[in-house]
Amino acid sequence: MLKFRARLTLILMLMIGVSMLIAGIFMAKLLEDSHIKELEANLVRELRVIEMTGDWNKAGDLAFLVPYYTSQTKRLKEFTDARVTYIREDGKVLGDSDENPEELDNHAGRSEIQEANREGVGYAIRYSDTLKRNMLYAAIPVKTAGGEKTGYLRLAISLEQVENTIRHLWLFLLIGLGILFLIAGVTSYRIARGLTRPIENITNVAKQITNRNYKARVETKSLDEVGQLGQAINRMADSLHMQMNRILENEGRLKGVLENMGSGILMVDRDQRIVLVNRSAEDILGFSSNELYGKKYDEAKQQFELTRLIQECIETNEPIREEIIFYYPSERILEINLSPISQADGEWSGVLVVLHDITAMRRLERMRSEFVANVSHELKTPIAAVKGFSETLLAGALDDKETARSFLQIIFDESERLNRLVGDILELSKIESKRIPLQLSPTHLQSIIQKSLDMMKAEADKKKIALSMNVDEALFLEADEDRLRQILINLMANGINYTPEGGRVSVSAELAGSGTDGEDERIRISIKDTGIGIPKKDLPRIFERFYRVDKARSRSSGGTGLGLSIVKHLVEMHHGTIRVESEVGYGTEFIIELPVIHP
Incomplete structure (x- = not known):
């Protein structure tokens, strides 16, 4: 802008100087010609006088x-x-x-x-x-x-006098021209500065707007063309500022949506390069966005099946939906939806890939299917027994009183078992759907364990199993007393059922955390028996519904196969954990940790 101002000043000075120089030359020449014409006329007059005299x-x-x-x-x-x-x-x-x-x-x-x-x-x-x-x-x-x-x-x-006169005229003209040049220079500079300063201000504001400083404004002091240009720049900056704020707001929303979506989003542009990877896609694919962004889809680190689907979508330009099992970074089932992206004129511009992790849903469907099959199987056994013995009685077995009494006892036992099974299924359903809220209250742990042992004493005495307890009287925790008792009774009953005669079932409780160093204060409860134990291969699955280590032994003990599953859900509802340690032939220990105070 300073160069432009200097050029403009120089141009104005040259225009004024050249104009004055041309005017001076014209005046000098005119004066010289006029003087000579006058001298010529005087000479002619004198010559006429001389001729006549x-x-x-x-x-x-x-x-x-x-x-x-x-x-x-x-x-x-x-x-x-x-x-x-x-x-x-x-x-x-x-x-x-x-x-x-x-x-x-x-x-x-x-x-x-x-x-x-x-x-x-x-x-x-x-x-x-x-x-x-x-x-x-x-x-x-x-x-x-x-x-x-x-x-x-x-x-x-x-002509010396004429030349002297012209010389003095030129001297005066040059001096005047110099003074005029000085005045013209100052005037031209002020005029140029007055013209270029607003333009310079507008240029600086335009540069700031280009550098995304949309708060920059032109100070307008006049309503001429330059002032109107400044006002137009200000209006443009206001419009750009508003539009950029709107774009940034929409971009922030879109970014927030993409980053917090449970589904993975992957976008491939028209150059077949990956231009968008959200956080869920990173987790699903097992690669960071830095490893994928900007690379061609067939060169970036990713699953071969996904590369094949992208290639197929590009070639066919048709949507694709497919379920694929990925084994990296962990085994999971993915639903992959690929959609070609087109511009307003219909020209192909890329592929949008949406990844849904449906592993949990498929596992839930499998568990539901297995649960229905197990329930059907478990219900079918007592129903078949009741039906079979009832038909036998109706066929004439009522005449033999001993046989009839035996059959009726079996029918009664199977109906009781059926009743327990239906009750446990309903109980588990309520617990899993969280339709039974916990009624939390301060609970004296020694008292509730003692009451549970008293309830199981008669069952233990039948098998001559000794029950013992080691619980500090000062232990209290916040819990639902009925649900806590249900946990203890289920585990004690499990220990009694799978412990041979003359065995032992013991219950102990102690503080697992003191609450120091940011650690929550917790209580550890242990139910230990000297029973037959559980093989190591079965330990990870014992909390599954209807899972039995020894199916014949479980049915003869009257178990429904849902007790440990109910216990696990009730412990988790108390924000606790449960684990099992067991060795075949030496017994089993269930260890529960519960918080003293719920969050």
Whole structure:
């Protein structure tokens, strides 16, 4: 902008300077021509006077005529203050006021003489070799009374005065031009500054807007074209600021949605490069966005099946939906939806890939299917027994009272088992659907464990199993007393059922965390038996519904296969954990950890 201002100032100065110079030259030339014209007119008048007052037609030889006309010319010079010359008609100089006529050349070829011969008056300006300066010559012909030309009178004056006048004029003109240049320079600079400063301000604001500083504004002090341009820039900045805020807001929303979506999003552009990867896609594919972003889909680290589907979508330009099992970074089932992206004109511009992790859903469907199959199987066994023995009784077994009593006992036991099974299924359903809220209250742990042991004493006595407890009297925790008792009874019953006669079931409780160093205070409850134990291969699955280590032994013990699953759900509802340690032939220990205070 400073260069532009300097150029504009220089242009204005040159325009003013050239204009003044041309005007000065024109004035000087006009003055010079006017002065010379005036001198020429004066010389002609003087020549007419000289012609009328003198005798220029003397007869005689050169010896007489030259001195005579020389004296005449010298006398006239005193009055005219100019060089006077008389020239005969053939060009011979007969008299001259300044030079010896005998030494002068023939003047017939002089321009003023020739012009006087043609026009009646002749003028010439030339450098005089004799006088060494520019001279103005004026000549008229001399005629006899009959009109015959006999010679020429010529006056010559020096142009030194005219040249001095013109020289002074040029000096004055140059001084004036210099002063004018100085004034013009200051004026031009101020004019240029007045023109360029608003433009410079507008340019700076435009640069700031280009650098995304949309708060920059032009200060407008006038309503001329530059001021209107500044106002237009301000309106444009307001519009850009509003649009960018809207774009950033929408971008933030879109980014928030993409980053917090449970589904993975992958986008491939028209150059077949990956241009979008959200956080869920990173987790699902097992690669960070830095490893995928900007690379071609067939060169980036990813699953071969996904690369194949993208290639197929690009080639067919049709949506694709498929379920694929991925084994990296872990085994999971993915639902992959690929959709070609087109612009408004229908031109293909990329592929959008949406990844859904449906592993949990498929596992839930499998568990539901297995649960229905297990429930059907478990319900079918007691129902078949009840039906079979009832048919036998109806067929005539009622007549044999001992057989009838035995069959009725079996029917009663199976109906009881069926009742327990239905009850456990309903209980588990309520617990899993969280339709039974916990009624939390301070609970004295020793009392509730003692009551649970008392309830199981009769069952233990049948098998001569010893029950014992080791619980500090000062232990309290926040829990649902009924649900906690249900947990303890289920685990104790499990220990009694799978412990041979003469065995032992013990319950202990202790603090697992003191609450220091940011650790939550927890209580650890252990139910340990000396039973048959559980093989290591079955330990990970014992909390599954209807899972039995020894199916024949479980049914004979009257278990439904849902007790441990109910226990696990109730423990988790108390924000606790349960684990099992067991060794075949030596017994099993269930370890529960519960928080003293719920969050």
